Amino acid sequence: QKEVEQNSGPLSVPEGAIASLNCTYSDRGSQSFFWYRQYSGKSPELIMSIYSNGDKEDGRFTAQLNKASQYVSLLIRDSQPSDSATYLCAVQNWDNFNKFYFGSGTKLNVKP
């Protein structure tokens, strides 16, 4: 079992719609959770971090965390073609020397 699981996609949404990206993780000791955006041929860019259960909003992005279900999600409102990228979920365990685990990413296509 992989530490972090994501649907590889592609997830296709029309411009202006809400894109919903999901991630599950296996290590119950994980305390920090991150979403990275990676454009083709580029390096990952941190877009959201969340540490406690519930929702965290930043502009058009909302991260949701449910530790009991070991589930993290990212909502992108008013999706734009420029949001088309691969979104990587990462989890971190402070008790394991802050080790980060990455999912394989979900490819998002926003169609004009």
Place this chain on the structure above:
Amino acid sequence: DAGVTQSPTHLIKTRGQQVTLRCSPKSGHDTVSWYQQALGQGPQFIFQYYEEEERQRGNFPDRFSGHQFPNYSSELNVNALLLGDSALYLCASSLKGTTNEKLFFGSGTQLSVL
């Protein structure tokens, strides 16, 4: 504020050769982690350097080695290159000792092994 810088950006090698990749962390960061990202995959953890020592290691053979210098910069060395080593190699820096430690990535080195 300089971000994470990596060199070179692209590299072509042949099987059996050796390669050295370099990374300078973001200003104020003291920890460097190296990742290998194959096409269509997420980053795979190679190892992490902190206080000039390898602190953690992923599931990579001893052909992969590294070093961290007193100025926190780091090198990744790969010996006896295999075709399967072709990938994007990412360096990420962070500040150790914070529970909100975050990784910031460099632009990567694209390694092609022929």
